[in-house]
Amino acid sequence: MKSSREKLIAFLEEHLSDFLTYWRKHMYIADNDKYIDRVEHNGLSVFQLVKKTLSRHLCLNDIQALAEKIAKERAEANINIGEFVYNTNLGRSLIIRYALKSGLSIEELQPLIDNINGLFDQFLFYAVTKYTELKNAEIQEKNSFISQSHKDRLTLLGQMSSSFVHEFRNPLTAIMGFVQLLKFEHPNLKYLDIIDHELQQLKFRISQFLHISRKEMEEREKEPIFLEQLFQETVSFLYPSFVDGDVDVSTTIDPKARVFAYKDQLKQVFMNILLNSIEAVKEKEKPRHIHIQALSRHEEVLIEISNNGPMIPPETVQAIFEPFFTTKKLGTGIGLYVCKKIIEDHGGQITCTSDERITSFFISLPHEKRNSLPV
Known part of the structure; x- marks a missing residue:
């Protein structure tokens, strides 16, 4: 006499064609699925696992081998995992529905249905x-490719920058020298201050390329820097730009706030952020305001440079420190990347937040250790 397990297997095999037809008709499957011709075959393979589990001849290796084979096909076909889970559970519910029609009692079916669910x-x-x-492996591969692409672009930019700087810097230095001579010999000559300022700006832009064209820069020694003095120098240097943009600038700087750093590099960071801020506030009506704040707090110095320009969209805020990302028509996309690199090289962090009222750049730098100061 047949056991309840054998009776259920025979009943399911008898109705297999009806079961597959209904399953195929109601499942989710895309027309462009590259493995569409294997779907029914995979369904039959799962049914064979059901028969094995009912006859107690199934091992975990059989389940794992088939599951991983089908998962690989679904991943290669770029099919949503939700659709796969739905189709699998649809097959489960159909088998249990047919099992309930087999004529076996609930007492006989309960352990068998538990086996099927398991x-x-x-x-x-x-x-x-x-x-x-x-x-995950596919995403990691794409991220590695993107990262390598960035490195390749930076390498190419480095090669271009080195050539550009060598060709351009010598005549620029000569021009700046002659401008200084003209200022000395003709102190009242109009426009010399403007020419000198623009040349200094050009020199600053060139130095940005220098920071990413080499891994190691020939720098001066680090030194104790009082941020109040450094910001005074930076704001004074950019004064023509503030006037040109009709921008009010204010500062709240702790006189004790000081760091141990490369002065030229920090000045470059602050100039870059301030120039970006000036360009931002010029896009709105007056009043246009930029505020600089620096506080000395425990082991770090906290710096905030804020402006009341237009809001930066959240997706842009997340990307502004990436190399080559820019929203400007003629932008290079390296300014804020250089800022981030300089701050991180100094053991600090730089972030940005923006809403409809204010956009702020936050910089944290290690506080200068007392024993780093000359006695």
């Missing part, structure tokens, strides 16, 4: 785990 739970676990693993 099989599908294990199958989905292995399949989803493998699918996730494959997709």
Whole structure:
């Protein structure tokens, strides 16, 4: 006499064609699925696992092997994992529905249905785990490619920058020298201050390229820097730009705030952020305001440079420190990247926040140690 397990297997095999037809008709599957011709075959393979689990001849390796094979096909076909889970559970519910029509009593069916559910739970676990693993590997590969592309572009930019700087810097230095001579010999000659300022700006832009064209820069020694004095020098240098943009600038700087750093590099960071801020506030009506704040707090110095320009969209805020990212028509996309690199090289951090009222750049730098000052 047949056991309840054998009776259920025979009943399911008898209705297999009806079961597959209904399953195929109601499942989710894209027309462009590259493995569309294997779907029914995979369904039959899962049914064979059901028969094995009912006849107690199934091992975990059989479940894992089939689950990972199908997961690999789903990942290669770039199919949403939700659709796969839905189709699998649709097959589960159909098998249980047919099992309930088999004529077996509830007492006989209950342990068999528990076996079927256990099989599908294990199958989905292995399949989803493998699918996730494959997709994560795919994302990692894409991220590595993007990262390498950035490195390649930076290398190319470095080669171009080095050539550009050598060709351009010598005549620029000569021009700046002759401007200084003219200022000395003709102190009242109009426009010399403007020419000198613009040449200094050009020199500053060139130095930006220098910071990413070499891994090691020939720098002066680090020195104790009082931020109040450094910001005074920076704001004075940019004074023509503030006037030109009709921008009010204010400062709240702790006189005790000082860091141990390369002065030229920090000045470059502050100039870059201030120039960007000036360009931002010029896009709105007056009043246009930029505020600089620096506080000495425990082991670090906190700097905030804020402006009341237009809001930067959240997706842009997340990307502004990436190399070559720019929203300007003629921008290079390296200014804020250089700022981030300089601050991080000094052991600090730089972030940006923006809303409809204010945009702020926050910089934290290690506080200068007392024993670094000359006695």
